[in-house]
Amino acid sequence: MRIGFFICHCGSNIAGTVDVVQVAEYVSKLPNVVHSVHLMYTCSQPGQKEIVDAIKEKRLTRIVIAACSPKMHEVTFRRAIERTGLNPYLFEMANIREHCSWIHDDRELATQKAIELVEMTIAKVARHESLFSNKVDVNKKVLIIGGGIAGIQAALDMADGGFEVVLVEREPTIGGKMAQLDNTFPTIDCSSCILTPKMVDAGQHEKIKLITYAEIESVSGYVGNFEVKVHKKPPYVNYEKCIGCGICERKCPAKAPNRFNLGIGEGKAIYIPFPQAVPKVATITKEHCIYFKSLAEGKLNRCKICQKVCHVSAVDFEIKDEYINEKVGAIITAVGFDLFNHSVYQEYGGGRYPDVISSLQYERLLSASGPTEGKIKRPSDGKEPETVVFISCVGSRDDSVGRPYCSGICCMYMAKQAILTKDHLPESKTFIFYIDIRAGSKAYEEFVKRAQVEAGAQYIRGRVAKIYPENGGLIVRGVDTLLGQQVEVMADLVVLANGVISSRGSNELAQKLRIPYDQYGFLSEGHPKLKPVETNTAGIFLAGACQGPKDIPSSVAQGSATAGKVQGLLSKDQLETSPLVALVECSRCIGCFKCLKVCPYNAIERITLKDGSLVASVIPTVCQGCGLCVATCPSASITLKGFTDDQLIAEVEALCR
Amino acid sequence: MNKLIALNNVNQKFIHQVESISKQKVSNCYQCGKCTASCPADFLMDISPNQIMHLIQIGQKDEILNSDSIWVCLSCITCTARCPREIDITSVFNALRIISRKEKRPVSIRNVKLFFDIVLSSIKNQGRLNEVPLLLKYNLWSGMLLNDADLAPSLLGRGKLHFIRRHKVKEIKEIRQIFSRSRISDS
Numbered sequence: 001m002r003i004g005f006f007i008c009h010c011g012s013n014i015a016g017t018v019d020v021v022q023v024a025e026y027v028s029k030l031p032n033v034v035h036s037v038h039l040m041y042t043c044s045q046p047g048q049k050e051i052v053d054a055i056k057e058k059r060l061t062r063i064v065i066a067a068c069s070p071k072m073h074e075v076t077f078r079r080a081i082e083r084t085g086l087n088p089y090l091f092e093m094a095n096i097r098e099h100c101s102w103i104h105d106d107r108e109l110a111t112q113k114a115i116e117l118v119e120m121t122i123a124k125v126a127r128h129e130s131l132f133s134n135k136v137d138v139n140k141k142v143l144i145i146g147g148g149i150a151g152i153q154a155a156l157d158m159a160d161g162g163f164e165v166v167l168v169e170r171e172p173t174i175g176g177k178m179a180q181l182d183n184t185f186p187t188i189d190c191s192s193c194i195l196t197p198k199m200v201d202a203g204q205h206e207k208i209k210l211i212t213y214a215e216i217e218s219v220s221g222y223v224g225n226f227e228v229k230v231h232k233k234p235p236y237v238n239y240e241k242c243i244g245c246g247i248c249e250r251k252c253p254a255k256a257p258n259r260f261n262l263g264i265g266e267g268k269a270i271y272i273p274f275p276q277a278v279p280k281v282a283t284i285t286k287e288h289c290i291y292f293k294s295l296a297e298g299k300l301n302r303c304k305i306c307q308k309v310c311h312v313s314a315v316d317f318e319i320k321d322e323y324i325n326e327k328v329g330a331i332i333t334a335v336g337f338d339l340f341n342h343s344v345y346q347e348y349g350g351g352r353y354p355d356v357i358s359s360l361q362y363e364r365l366l367s368a369s370g371p372t373e374g375k376i377k378r379p380s381d382g383k384e385p386e387t388v389v390f391i392s393c394v395g396s397r398d399d400s401v402g403r404p405y406c407s408g409i410c411c412m413y414m415a416k417q418a419i420l421t422k423d424h425l426p427e428s429k430t431f432i433f434y435i436d437i438r439a440g441s442k443a444y445e446e447f448v449k450r451a452q453v454e455a456g457a458q459y460i461r462g463r464v465a466k467i468y469p470e471n472g473g474l475i476v477r478g479v480d481t482l483l484g485q486q487v488e489v490m491a492d493l494v495v496l497a498n499g500v501i502s503s504r505g506s507n508e509l510a511q512k513l514r515i516p517y518d519q520y521g522f523l524s525e526g527h528p529k530l531k532p533v534e535t536n537t538a539g540i541f542l543a544g545a546c547q548g549p550k551d552i553p554s555s556v557a558q559g560s561a562t563a564g565k566v567q568g569l570l571s572k573d574q575l576e577t578s579p580l581v582a583l584v585e586c587s588r589c590i591g592c593f594k595c596l597k598v599c600p601y602n603a604i605e606r607i608t609l610k611d612g613s614l615v616a617s618v619i620p621t622v623c624q625g626c627g628l629c630v631a632t633c634p635s636a637s638i639t640l641k642g643f644t645d646d647q648l649i650a651e652v653e654a655l656c657r
Numbered sequence: 658m659n660k661l662i663a664l665n666n667v668n669q670k671f672i673h674q675v676e677s678i679s680k681q682k683v684s685n686c687y688q689c690g691k692c693t694a695s696c697p698a699d700f701l702m703d704i705s706p707n708q709i710m711h712l713i714q715i716g717q718k719d720e721i722l723n724s725d726s727i728w729v730c731l732s733c734i735t736c737t738a739r740c741p742r743e744i745d746i747t748s749v750f751n752a753l754r755i756i757s758r759k760e761k762r763p764v765s766i767r768n769v770k771l772f773f774d775i776v777l778s779s780i781k782n783q784g785r786l787n788e789v790p791l792l793l794k795y796n797l798w799s800g801m802l803l804n805d806a807d808l809a810p811s812l813l814g815r816g817k818l819h820f821i822r823r824h825k826v827k828e829i830k831e832i833r834q835i836f837s838r839s840r841i842s843d844s
Contacts (some may be wrong), residue, residue: 489664
């Protein structure tokens, strides 16, 4: 056995604390080590060349590199080693940066620790064996969860690239939050005018299978071969037959809150969300439908007016839950966000004042297709407001409500709404209470200036302390921190800039997908800078505001980014899987199947041996090598390749020597 | 200071007045505070220049016009030179002084008004500023007889003080016309 050892200075990152020359000298005297050198930057091209050359010249059969975390460069070095013809798994890294130089000050002790870490690694690598990847076929279909702008963009880019797409949306129509907006910043172009062409494209594209009013029931499998069960909720209207004429909605006698307009104005129990909905079909909300309500009370009611008036017999009260199985190679999660519910702010009325509304409700008031047909009428008495007050950071940058982060979009949509208010009501006066103005993208700062100078929005720096009704209006009491004085405005309408929170149900979905999420419920990307649309689970990607607050341009960019990533993945016919997986020694297995219960990846199956005994077996292409089964197995019959008992004990022995 | 400001009482007329006299748009100000940071007289002001700009934005006429700040301003134009939004803040302060005098509001610092009045009357009568009468009149009427007297020797040495009465400028009529056209009270 001929072991080669390379230690990295990493500039001064390692060499500043660890005496790398001393470590290299020490290691050169260890048994089986035939080559021991220190390099300035091992990961650089010249550094990799030194390794490759040394393997060839010194006929090295095992490689140890003491450098940074294997998360950083294990793949880099494995590739370099593979180029020489040596098996890339006859290699091991010792992490002397994150685990040593970065966390210690004492040079002598740090050097000693580095020597010990390296000794362990050398003892382990001596017991390594050649490992080989498996290959699995790739299913060239992608599942996209969420039909907002990010999901639509990803779907269109995938479909245009020639890949089959399954787009699943929870609501009866795609479009997401963007469909509810009136205009968009920083251009003031009509939201639905730019969104609906994309919605129609997504609805008509021959490569896109749209499943609306449906949610993900379960997910199994692995990158390249996911199996997904989609739960299609019963809309009590046959979507295939419905032509979206809307006569059922007009004739329906059952009033219901209008969900699309966020409770402003009335809706019906059977409804088409909005005129440009895709698919444009009606859906019945069971809890408001007279027929279903009377059915629940045990009475026979013959309402069913919608069924009678429907020209195409699309209304069908007998539709049941439906489950659709899909096999896909990759999954894009684009489940978007929800708005912070401001009812926790008692000082702002806790949701009791009808004229204190959320920013999205205000969008519906501004929208020509909204409940007031684009006329700004305040909810309480329908009066046109003269003074409109906007309050920023409601549910953002506020530790007291558990939302310390900035929602990123509110500063901009407040500026937009101020401009639109001036457009709709030229005589009105708007005040915007802000803490900071965050306008950090292309043309954003100029847009805020437009709100201030052209639309005359008066920005007041300071949080609002309380709002209370008086004489048919609302008194807004705040502070002007630039003057250090309290201020008060008598407002006709108060619009709150509600912050962004994770979409309801996104955490349950994350658990089904086995992807992590942060303390606020936003889904976690693989790396905050270098893997912004990947997750830590291979084959699952993130697009849009489900990962964190995002505006439309960023969501669209991420939609396209995920499509690019998935196309790269699905353009391969076969995928290599890691050989660092668990292996059951079936002769020792006692068939208790504790491993099966703990495996988070469903990678263990029951097999019957020739002698009829039932034992566990690992599906190597599904196994992610986490090692839970190894630790659980009471008969010690499972080993993890690359981390065998033999190898780990050798490490411990080296440390205790 | 520290009284409650009612934002509904925004004096729009005042804002328009300031903007039309100064030819500046006060809503351009985004309150970075660089004017205040630059101002050599800020330590004498009761309301800092950026706060004055903000108070105009929210139409707080009385608070501004009763302040010392508009009279302490030296018109050195540093604020104007440094404003990132290219607002001529000095012109805005000029506009505030003009409005204050037009409305015959009391000038909060008596000696400032005295100084301005002496300077203006000198220009009105002679068409130019005569330093020696200015110094004498100012020290006499302000009651600070020996004010800056220690500077006299060095000013004399440099030939800055002229005791012989200087001639009026030739076009004194035109100068007087400027005064009458400006319609500013010259009391």
